[in-house]
Amino acid sequence: MKILKINEEISIKRSVDNGTEEQRVVVKSIIERVRQDGDEALKAFTEKFDGISLVNIAVTEEEKREAYKEIDDDLLAIIQEAASNIRSFHEKQLHPSWMTTDENGTILGQKVTPLDSVGLYVPGGTAAYPSSVLMNVLPAKVAGVERIVITSPPDKKTGKLPAAVLVAAQEAGAEEIYKVGGAQAIAALAYGTETIAPVDKITGPGNIFVALAKREVFGDVDIDMIAGPSEIAVLADDTARPDEVAADLLSQAEHDIFACSVLVTPSEALAKAVAAEVEKQLLTLPRQNIASQSIENFGAIYVTDTMEEAIDTINRLAPEHLEIVTDNPMELLGKIRHAGAIFIGRNSPEPVGDYFAGPNHVLPTNGTARFSSPLNVEDFQKKSSIVFYSEKALKENGEKIAAFARLEGLEAHARAIEIRLRK
Template structure:
């Protein structure tokens, strides 16, 4: 793993894959076909891209029952416990509507309203992602969303992975559909006979899913366009086991060839030990090809002159995941301005956040932690302003409002208020 001495100018930002013109055109064609032909388009695309001709898009009760037989009973228990942790954490994010009354009788407030319907996309292909189900569904439920529809591409057997079905059922999802890709996004955005349209779509996917989400934004809301996974470990060299740090860096490297794994430290000794340990652990990973490419192209160990420089470097990187392995990790939190999720101490390995602790693992990537947050309950509600002006408030402030309206050249606005001053 390459080691560099640095003082400034770090960045994890990579050019996000915006797709080729051919891919973009394909997505537009798929969306238009789904809008026009509905279920038939979904069934045709599933046969074409997933290699299975389905009779029905909706997952049946029998399929869910079968899934429980395939997932070990103790693992089902772990899914339930993870769901409980996630629900407990997100319950603390719930906002309440509020009203306040001013001395002149004016009433102001804010009304919190859950979205009516949300669509959750769960990736398929060679891997199954029960954790994606929990992280996307539960905050929506806590927010009070009335309807949640889940879509995911089927395997060659025409079924969804057992773990995904168990996670969905344990989360209380009652609409589960076997369809993936851009066509699934089109169904959620525009609706078909089987899949009714939603107000917002969340969840990660491949380039076609990402392009489709971009295209339908405006007709519906979306969560984000996520880039490759990132981890930064900040270590002072006084604490921090090189074995642990190397393992955590590799936990992200195995995600994707473009995933980024970075150590920032003022300790050259620690840097060298971690570099050696990464190479050692890398050799025995099942996904060694992916992880090796990630470490080679997007992995790095940055050695700074001071801890202060290391902290500033972390803020420049604005990582998706940040692990702090220092003598006093809590004392450093206040100096961290940009990070999606912050893990404190050597026992807080990043996968703990991915699966079990409770905070959401849908996080801002590619430097967007500078201005955005993890998926949360607020993403599934709307906030409406409430204004009830009293007669006294109109008489006291009407001329001020009319003057501001005329400053903008909006005479009708001014007159609308002045009508009430007569």
């Protein structure tokens, strides 16, 4: 693993989200075909890309019941406990509507309304991502969304969705589930087909075709974000254990070859020890090929002169995940300005947040933690402003409002006020 000194160009931004021109053309053609042909297009693309000839696009009630029979009781209990933790955390994010009244009778306020419907994309095929289901469905449920739709590509052998995904969906409270993946699923969620009614917002991760499709339909529907590859930055001093830091770096590197794992430390001894541990642990990692490419291309250890310089480096990186593994990590928390999720101390490795603790694991990537936040309850709500002016309030402020309107050259605005003042 590369050990480097800090320079002005330090960055974890990787321009891999835009796709190629050929990929963008393919995605646009898929979306247009789904808009024209609906279910027929979904079945055709599922057969083409997944090798499955769908009879039912929707997951059947029998398939939902069978999923519970396939999953181990202990694993079911873990899913249920994780769901409880995630639900409890997001309930604390709820903010009610509010109104204030002034002495002159003016009432101002904000009305909070849940979205009518949202669609969650779950990546899949041969893999199962029940954690993605919980992290997307539960904040929407807490927000009060009535219709939550899940789409996920079917297994190429069985034509079904993984049992863990179906169980997680039901435990989280989502019952409308479809066996459709890729850009065609995003098109169906955005524009609807004979079977799938359109939604107002689409969330959830996916491959480059899913990301491009989300970008293409944005504006007709809302989306959560265009997520880049996963990232972790570890801020550590010489009290950190090299084997633990190396394991944490590899926990992100195994995601995919574009994942980014970075250690920032003022300790050269720790840097060398972690580099050696990464190479050692890679030898026995099942996803060694993926992780080694990630470490080679996007992994780095940055050695700083001071801890203050290390903190400044972290804020410049604005990582998706940040672990603070120092002697007194709480003392540094207030100095961190940009990070999607912050894990404090050696007993809080990133996988704790991925699966179980409760905060959302859908986080800003590619440096966007500078201006954006984790997926949360407010992402599934919208706000309307409330304005009530009494007659007294309009008399007090009407001439000022009309003058402001004329300042902008909008005479009709001014007259809309003055016609009331004359009466």
